[in-house]
Amino acid sequence: FDKRTCLYVNSGSSALYIGIEAFNFPEGGEVITPALTFGTTVGCLIKNKLIPVFVDVEPLSYCIDTNQIEEMITDKTVAILAPNLMGNICDWEKISKIAKVHGLIVIEDSADTLGGKINNKSSGQYSDMSITSFYGSHIINCAGNGGALMLNDQKVIDKAKLLRSWGRSSSLFDEKSEAIENRFNIDIGGIDYDAKFVFETAGYNLEGNELGAAFGLVQLESLERNIEIRERNFKIQNEFFLQYDEVFSIPQQTKNTKTGWLAYPILINKNAKFKRKDFQIFLEKRDIQTRVVFTGNIIRQPMMKNVIYRTNDHGYPNADAVMERGVLLPVHHGMKDSMFERLHLTIEEFLNNQ
Numbered sequence: 586f587d588k589r590t591c592l593y594v595n596s597g598s599s600a601l602y603i604g605i606e607a608f609n610f611p612e613g614g615e616v617i618t619p620a621l622t623f624g625t626t627v628g629c630l631i632k633n634k635l636i637p638v639f640v641d642v643e644p645l646s647y648c649i650d651t652n653q654i655e656e657m658i659t660d661k662t663v664a665i666l667a668p669n670l671m672g673n674i675c676d677w678e679k680i681s682k683i684a685k686v687h688g689l690i691v692i693e694d695s696a697d698t699l700g701g702k703i704n705n706k707s708s709g710q711y712s713d714m715s716i717t718s719f720y721g722s723h724i725i726n727c728a729g730n731g732g733a734l735m736l737n738d739q740k741v742i743d744k745a746k747l748l749r750s751w752g753r754s755s756s757l758f759d760e761k762s763e764a765i766e767n768r769f770n771i772d773i774g775g776i777d778y779d780a781k782f783v784f785e786t787a788g789y790n791l792e793g794n795e796l797g798a799a800f801g802l803v804q805l806e807s808l809e810r811n812i813e814i815r816e817r818n819f820k821i822q823n824e825f826f827l828q829y830d831e832v833f834s835i836p837q838q839t840k841n842t843k844t845g846w847l848a849y850p851i852l853i854n855k856n857a858k859f860k861r862k863d864f865q866i867f868l869e870k871r872d873i874q875t876r877v878v879f880t881g882n883i884i885r886q887p888m889m890k891n892v893i894y895r896t897n898d899h900g901y902p903n904a905d906a907v908m909e910r911g912v913l914l915p916v917h918h919g920m921k922d923s924m925f926e927r928l929h930l931t932i933e934e935f936l937n938n939q
Contacts, residue, residue, distance in 0.1 A: 586695070586709025586717075588735035590742050593798060594749055597696035597718025597732035598625035599791040604714050604734045605629045605666075607744035608690060614663035615895065619649040619670075620882045620904040626668050626694050627883055631892055638662070638895045639884060644903045645837040647850055647878065648675040654683050657897060664690040669708065670879070671913070672698035672724075672815075672846035674839050677711035690714075696732070697847040699724045700812055704841050709735060719797070722917065724811050724845045725804035727797035744786070752788025754780045812845035814918040818925070822849045822916060825929050829936065832857050848913040850878050852906065858939045861910055867935045873928055874915070881908020 594600050602625070610616075612634040618627060620639040630637050640653035649667040665684055667675050677693065684691045693709060695701065696718035701708040709715040719731035736742050743757055750756035758767045758780075768780045819838075826833045834852040838844070853861055865875045880886055882904035884896065914928070 586693075586712070586715040586735040587707040588709060588715065589737045590739075591733050591735050592742070592745055592749060593793040594732045594734065594791045595793050595797075596730055596791075597694075597716055597720065598629075599749075599789075600716035600718075600732040600734040601625055601629040601694060601696075602632060603745050603748040603789065603791060604692070604716060604736075604741075605633050605635070606748055607741045608664070608714075609744070610635055610663045610690075613661065615659060615661045616664045616666050617654055617657050617662060618666045619668070620884055620901045621647060621670065621878065621880065621907055622668055622883050623670075623694075623696065623879045624883070624886070624888065626666065626696075627880075628888070630666070635663070636661070636893055636895060639901065640897060641901045642670075642903050642907070643837075644906075645834055645852065646673055646839060647671050647836065647907070648673050648839060649680070650903070651676050651679045651683070653897065654680070655687075657895070658683075658687050658689075662687065662689060664692055666692040666694060668694035668696065669698050669701060669844070671836070671848055671850050672701070672844050673836065674698075674701045674703060674708050674842040674844050676839060677703060677708050681711035692716075696720075697723070698844050700808055701844040702842060703839075705843070708842075713738065714741070719801055719804075723847065724815070724918075725801060725808055727793060727801035727804070729797075731793045731797045731801060747786050748788045749791045750788060751790055752784045752786040754783040754785050811918040812843075814920075815845035815916050816843075818916040818918070818920050819846050819849060821925050822914065825925075825932075826851060832936065845918075846916050848876065849916045850907075851912050851914065853910040853912065855910070857910075859935075861912060864935060865912060868928075868931060871931050873931060876913040878907045878911035878913055881905075881911065 615636045615638045617638045619642050621642045643650045647670045691712045693712040693715040715735045719727040721729045746756045755762040826835050
């Protein structure tokens with residue numbers, strides 16, 4: 586992610602929560618973010634008493650519509666936070682240019698992918714903070730879970746370290762936290778104290794465990810291979826679904842990007858003779874897992890009922906369409922050709938019955 590420091594934590598969501606808190610944004614500050622997202626991408630704003638300001642996504646890219654950002658900026662806006670949803674890479678170059686003009690922080694939620702590139706350079710080169718996730722189904726994992734936040738700003742890094750590890754002063758010393766010269770040179774109100782139990786702030790216990798870290802380091806050796814397999818699998822899905830473009834709309838990858846998609850999102854066309862639920866149930870009954878595209882339009886989710894947020898004047902037709910008709914199918918690097926053959930034959934069976 587083209588950053589100086591990486592902090593390993595127990596999940597991508599934890600990375601977002603402590604990362605946002607570490608920036609010390611003013612209460613009531615506004616953060617521009619897309620309506621099609623993941624729950625904790627907005628949850629981290631709510632918990633830090635920030636106001637989500639929603640824009641729509643582009644049709645079929647599942648990424649924030651950068652053309653809608655500037656119209657939502659006010660004197661209260663402090664940041665732009667967007668996910669590389671399903672692994673597609675946002676137009677971070679344009680987002681960065683907008684942010685620089687208006688003095689905003691850029692936060693890249695790359696929980697869904699790792700190693701994404703824009704013009705052969707890391708997508709993280711445009712952000713102030715990037716996060717990723719090592720959940721079990723992701724590009725690589727840390728024995729089932731884990732996450733990381735990547736930063737350059739030392740002040741924010743130090744605050745994030747404190748928040749990650751109970752708020753203890755000793756967490757700032759990293760592997761030297763046991764050193765006598767670091768532990769026993771602190772004074773609290775005239776009392777000599779051990780830095781191991783000096784609490785600088787109200788923190789959490791969000792450290793990743795060593796087993797997961799060791800597992801993840803080995804997984805890193807397979808990162809490029811996993812990305813290549815997912816790219817191949819994405820093309821396999823494209824070739825199949827293009828045969829049925831009267832029924833399905835395929836995803837559109839952002840130009841000049843390289844990425845490993847987390848999953849393959851399709852949009853059932855409005856004129857289809859079947860409902861998404863029936864399509865999903867047909868596959869699920871045959872032991873083929875499906876998902877909807879995360880939150881859909883998160884404004885419609887129960888979690889937003891008592892939340893203060895700001896919306897645009899022209900609605901969210903693309904996020905709404907995905908919420909109503911979007912489905913996720915596999916492109917995982919564990920998929921074999923025989924699995925795709927079975928998946929596609931099953932879908933054809935469903936379509937032939939309509």
